[in-house]
Amino acid sequence: MKNTAIIGAGVVGTAIGYLLGNAGYHITGIASRSMESASKAREFIGQGEVSTDPAGAARAAEIIFITTSDDAVRQVCREIADQDGFSPGSLVIHTSGALSVDALVSAKYKGAGTVSMHPLQSLPSVQEAVKNLPGSYFCLESEDESALNTAREMVRIFQGRELNIQLGGKSIYHAGAAVVSNFLVATIGFGLQLHESAGIDRQDSLNALLPLIQGTLKNIEKMGIPAALTGPIARGDAQTVQDHLASIARENPDLLGLYCQLGRYTVNLALEKGTLKKEAALQILDLLQEYG
Numbered sequence: 001m002k003n004t005a006i007i008g009a010g011v012v013g014t015a016i017g018y019l020l021g022n023a024g025y026h027i028t029g030i031a032s033r034s035m036e037s038a039s040k041a042r043e044f045i046g047q048g049e050v051s052t053d054p055a056g057a058a059r060a061a062e063i064i065f066i067t068t069s070d071d072a073v074r075q076v077c078r079e080i081a082d083q084d085g086f087s088p089g090s091l092v093i094h095t096s097g098a099l100s101v102d103a104l105v106s107a108k109y110k111g112a113g114t115v116s117m118h119p120l121q122s123l124p125s126v127q128e129a130v131k132n133l134p135g136s137y138f139c140l141e142s143e144d145e146s147a148l149n150t151a152r153e154m155v156r157i158f159q160g161r162e163l164n165i166q167l168g169g170k171s172i173y174h175a176g177a178a179v180v181s182n183f184l185v186a187t188i189g190f191g192l193q194l195h196e197s198a199g200i201d202r203q204d205s206l207n208a209l210l211p212l213i214q215g216t217l218k219n220i221e222k223m224g225i226p227a228a229l230t231g232p233i234a235r236g237d238a239q240t241v242q243d244h245l246a247s248i249a250r251e252n253p254d255l256l257g258l259y260c261q262l263g264r265y266t267v268n269l270a271l272e273k274g275t276l277k278k279e280a281a282l283q284i285l286d287l288l289q290e291y292g
């Protein structure tokens with residue numbers, strides 16, 4: 001029975017409390033900013049004393065999850081430390097992707113172990129989180145081997161997999177994840193906008209592009225990057241690239257810069273793949289320079 005407190009009764013805190021509770025951990029306390037959220041989480045988790053007193057909840061536990069919004073993690077941790085909510089032997093964990101374990105430094109000063117444990121997953125609701133956490137990767141960051149080992153045990157309970165990161169690398173790691181997840185959505189929006197200029201209905205376009213997107217993802221899964229790259233830049237079809245640039249300049253001039261930036265990155269990938277020869281690469285780079 002590991003006494004565990006959840007501070008920040010939102011999606012992640014509730015799902016983690018539920019999964020750990022099912023695995024035999026004792027959820028002793030659930031504290032949030034509002035009593036309403038704490039009570040809602042208690043209903044889902046099925047155990048734990050609810051309060052709006054993070055320090056009190058932390059004091060009664062050995063493992064303390066701070067699952068507040070990112071902006072509140074450092075401050076909440078400091079407040080708990082100031083009110084003697086941590087003791088040597090406590091383990092304090094946050095689940096933010098953007099924050100380093102350093103956000104928990106005030107707990108460390110009180111002798112607690114600290115670790116950041118970020119589920120690399122999109123978790124829109126508690127129900128989805130409980131379904132999607134199993135099988136997800138968890139990025140663990142700590143300089144404390146014993147804290148890391150306890151976190152690894154939980155990753156096993158979540159049926160997750162561990163992703164190693166060097167200390168201090170959280171911010172750039174999170175930028176990478178945001179680029180892949182958020183900019184994928186943005187890139188698809190970019191493509192839809194170009195299709196709209198060709199008179200294609202937005203929904204029809206999305207329906208038609210989804211098999212292409214899914215096929216591309218399968219290729220990436222099978223072959224990796226840059227091997228999965230196809231298209232005019234990978235082939236060195238400079239004339240096609242020029243036609244793209246001319247039509248975007250005519251129909252959507254505000255999107256030219258974006259096409260050119262992504263084009264330059266794609267030229268490097270194609271060179272790495274080996275299908276784009278140096279001479280064609282220079283020709284395409286000149287065109288991208290001319291338009292963007």
Ligand SMILES: NC(=O)c1ccc[n+]([C@@H]2O[C@H](COP(=O)([O-])OP(=O)(O)OC[C@H]3O[C@@H](n4cnc5c(N)ncnc54)[C@H](OP(=O)(O)O)[C@@H]3O)[C@@H](O)[C@H]2O)c1
Nearest residue numbers: 008009010011012032033034037067068069072096122123
């Ligand atoms: N959702 C995701 O997709 C996802 C994925 C990976 C990692 N994460 C990370 O997990 C953490 C939690 O995210 P979430 O999606 O669960 O957020 P969330 O659903 O918005 O929940 C955050 C909770 O924190 C509470 N809170 C905020 N400030 C507080 C304070 N000063 N004191 C006590 N409680 C406070 C809020 O309480 P009240 O409701 O009582 O106001 C809210 O319920 C974040 O660090 C996030 O980056 C999220």
